Amino acid sequence: MKAVIFSEPNKFSVEERSIPSVGELDALIRVHACGICGTDIHILHGEHIVRFPVIPGHEFSGEVVEVGSCVTGVKVGDRVTVDPNIVDRTCFFCRRGEINLCENLTAVGVNYNGGFAEYASVPAEQVYLIPENVSLDEAALAEPLSCxxxxxxxxxxxxxxxxxxxxxxxxxxxxxxxxxxxxxxxxxxxxxxxxxxxxxxxxxxxxxxxxxxxxxxxxxxxxxxxxxxxxxxxxxxxxxxxxxxxxxxxxxxxxxxxxxxxxxxxxxxxxxxxxxxxxxxxSFVNPFTHARAVEMLSTKQVDVLPVISHRFAMENISEALRVAQSRDAIKVLVMSQTG
Ligand SMILES: [Zn+2]
The missing domain is CATH 3.40.50.720 (NAD(P)-binding Rossmann-like Domain)
Structure with a gap:
């Protein structure tokens, strides 16, 4: 598959990578679109602690193409959005329900490979189904909406x-x-x-x-x-x-x-x-609000389509990142699948 690799601060490229493996609790997603967030720009400039090299991107949608043997609730063919923020559930804060303040918070696209790729493998419990009346473009904005x-x-x-x-x-x-x-x-x-x-x-x-x-x-x-x-x-x-x-x-x-x-x-x-x-x-990230974000998209109380100002194919990541940092950009989507 093609993927965007941030190899070190201020250095990125589009490379061929093997499709990620799917653990027994994971879902493999054929990524449709992934939004560029301010966090991605901070990661690019080395202002955010990540594991380099990394495939960035945490605002994405797509279709499930494979699930691990122990996965229930998500199946091949489902259209989904991903909550990228992963918590440990056992720290002081998680046990008080304040999961966004988790002492061991990690995120897809930051600590693990994310959505600027043709495929992404994520824990299936991070995946949310989207109803038919929500497009995959809209679903790519579910994460910022949940925040x-x-x-x-x-x-x-x-x-x-x-x-x-x-x-x-x-x-x-x-x-x-x-x-x-x-x-x-x-x-x-x-x-x-x-x-x-x-x-x-x-x-x-x-x-x-x-x-x-x-x-x-x-x-x-x-x-x-x-x-x-x-x-x-x-x-x-x-x-x-x-x-x-x-x-x-x-x-x-x-x-x-x-x-x-x-x-x-x-x-x-x-x-x-x-x-x-x-x-x-x-206000920090999205504790238990991702499902409500999907609901607001489905009931059309929030229209995120006019917020999408640019769409770029993954091959044009350089231009996409440049535009995302310019004043004319609102939300820039990187489209993983061409044609
Ligand atoms: Zn925790």
């Missing part, structure tokens, strides 16, 4: 809440749709790219702010008077992360969803958290 659903759980958006989303990339555009589905009243979006603002409006954002030409703080308080009930940072930038608590109302919630580089610091007045009773929370 966004956890974010919504953490943010606790209530019916009628004013939700402010900072950054309308792929993740922001999914979060906007989830906020709408959760019954948010007013949805505000701050995003410099006009095309992404247009999509945000399509998905239910009523107030569009251009941070490159407007004073975000002033505009948000003009619209809301008191600040937003929930502020979601989904730009992954120090500047927006620093601004987010200032945009929340008294008693409001700030969700840090974007991945800001670990060496970046922001200043925050503890007095503000105290006096304004702010709730500041994070």
């Amino acid at each position: 966004c659903i956890h974010g919504m759980d953490r943010a606790g958006v209530r019916t009628g809440d004013t939700v402010l989303v900072l950054g309308a990339g792929g993740i922001g555009l999914i979060l906007i749709q989830l906020a709408r589905a959760a019954g948010a009243g007013r949805i505000l979006v701050s995003e410099p790219d006009p095309g992404k603002r247009k999509l945000a409006a399509l998905f239910g954002a009523g107030e569009l702010i251009d941070p490159s030409s407007e004073d975000v703080l002033q505009r948000v308080f003009n619209i809301t008077r008191v600040g937003a009930d929930v502020v979601i940072e989904s730009a992954g930038r120090k500047e927006t992360a620093e601004m987010a608590p200032k945009l929340a109302r008294r008693g409001g919630t700030v969700l840090q969803f974007g991945v800001v580089s670990p060496d970046k610091m922001v200043s925050l007045a503890p007095y503000d958290i105290f006096y304004r009773e702010l709730k500041i929370t994070g």
